[in-house]
Amino acid sequence: MTAAAARAAELRRLLEDANHRYHVLDDPAIPDAEYDALLRELQGLEQANPELRTPDSPTQRVGAGILPGFEQVVHEQPMLSLNNAFSDEEVREFVQRIERQLGVADPAFSVEPKLDGLAISLRYEDGVFVRGATRGDGATGEDVTQNLRTIHAIPLTLRREATGSAAPAVLEVRGEVYMPRAGFEAYNARMRDTGGKVLANPRNGAAGSLRQLDPRLAAARPLSFYAYGLGVTAGFELPDTHSAMLQALKALGFPVSPEVAVASGVSGLLAYFARLGQRRDGLPYDIDGVVYKLDRYDQQAAMGYVSRAPRWAIAHKFPAQEQLTTVEAIEVQVGRTGALTPVARLAPVQVAGVTVTNATLHNADQIARLDVRVGDTVIVRRAGDVIPEVVRVIEDQRPRDAAGQPLHAPYVFPETCPACGSHTEAVRKVLRSTKAGGIEYAEGAAIVCSGGLFCPAQRKQALVHFASRRAMDIEGLGERFIEALVDFDYVRTVADLYTLTLDAFLEMKRLADERDDTVPETVKAGKVASKWAENLVGAIADSRQTTLERVLFALGIRDVGESTARTLARHFGALDPIMDASEAALVEVPDVGPVVAARIAGFFAEAHNREVVQALRDAGVTWPEGPPQRSAEGPLAGKTVVLTGGLSAMSRDEAGDRLQALGAKVSGSVSKKTSFVVAGEAAGSKLAKAEELGVEVWDEARLLAFLNDHPAP
Known part of the structure; x- marks a missing residue:
């Protein structure tokens, strides 16, 4: 050396x-x-x-150079969420369930603060940090390795004193990236002094920092990290308890919250919760509750999991902080999926350390239940310490005229979409429906715009769905490009995609870079490379030749998924008969009930949506059409199959296509009508439901054997 x-x-x-x-x-x-x-x-x-x-x-x-985007990371072991408890009684029920199932009294729990940050996963191979990812949806996250490397609290190598001569071949450490309060205040003070953009709160600051495409910006943010668990491991000797595992992580070089402790039984958990609640405002970081985890790993294994959460852990949330304020106006916002959400504009008020000026009223049912009116004095809280909402109206303080009558009438929800003028409709969750038209709904309704492809508020979401792999499969046209195309008015409907030129994409990219304050001036001044644009233009052109079922799915008709789109395409054979079909005719389609029939008929009843379909045809989008196929053929004709868990030989989409080619209907939910369930690795609630109902379960080996014996026609 x-x-x-x-x-x-x-x-x-x-x-x-x-x-x-x-x-x-x-x-x-x-x-x-x-x-x-x-x-x-x-x-x-x-x-x-x-x-x-x-x-x-x-x-x-x-920090390295600017990243072109974030790659997707599939978690080898899902990053599960936790069920929440909001009262002492719910905690007591949680502990009692464990005591009954395990046959023990006052089990020991590892207890820790619930940090208000961003959950991440860190992968180490042979003792060296190689990849970091966000939780994402629990199954798939974003690769933010370069940004995580900038956080000094995250070790780049495991401590040699703890690993000895042989570090673990694989060690996946999970924890929370957060922004300490002092760092948050100092950063915002510096931004105010220099005219920069201040951060809204520490949690948003942490999440936003990790999603910067320029790691140098993340490096400038005051981020820290606490470890709280493990994912996949190889060559790592796991201790018997969670608390011992945390100490092992600390020895390896990972920071662990000093508030971590062990408590036993209900009384121990509630005492810890009260103690931490009293100290909450004095902690150097934000927390929104505490987490209880069974300490012994053998007891965790015995308790198992339900759906996407463990039965052996729970998050005990602090009560939401509430304040009084007045409603200055009620407005309606149209979301990306067309849902109309009423929003109360409030006199500014400090709630949980944040100035709140707007609060959600959720939906029309909630407004009617609360009877919220302009001028009302209301109690507002940050639900879960995050989303401001109106909890209650103080009717005694409602403004009244001299005769004692309220000054303002009850709020009336608009019958037309404020963004596009299309009619609105109430969408309720269906509990049960029959071919005869009987429908039983769950309580509460969402009011949605029927404008679909035309509504400007839904434009970005409609384009993302339209371009997705299972729809028109326009490779490379992701959300970032769609955001810019819509923001700069290059695209108003999905049909406009087929008018885009190479020059339009390059100009769009130049404008996007100019408005993005994370892009260095040297990049803004440089020449935009055109290869990506050429690829996008080619991908859009390639998508012109497609299938009827892809077009139907791509249109984004509410409740029309891939399976329903395929059934409609087979039943009618062509698009025009579907567009002209009555609800009565649509109900005759297998697996199309009265609710979905109404959705389809309502979608094509809007002139705007028909105009977009015609514009697609005029732009050269074509698909084969033929005679109706009224009955499925093949060895699985009439069978309903559900796929769950991960498959090693093929993706679930590929398996679904193979099964459908043999006549099966592939469903997303298990019921008594399900013929069989194919359960792969890490199968969850669907497998449990199948076992509960006595539905036949196939493993991957049986599926592959069946597909080999029955090649697709």
């Missing part, structure tokens, strides 16, 4: 040790100035000797 290499190794060791003592042990060994001097020396050595620069070097925390 050369002198330079030896010194670089020594500097990396010193800096790694300083980071560990500062972020994990809370016992700094050297002043900041000395740390900075060591870092500058290492940077100089690596600049003079590039071969000395390693991926786990502390110098790599400053």
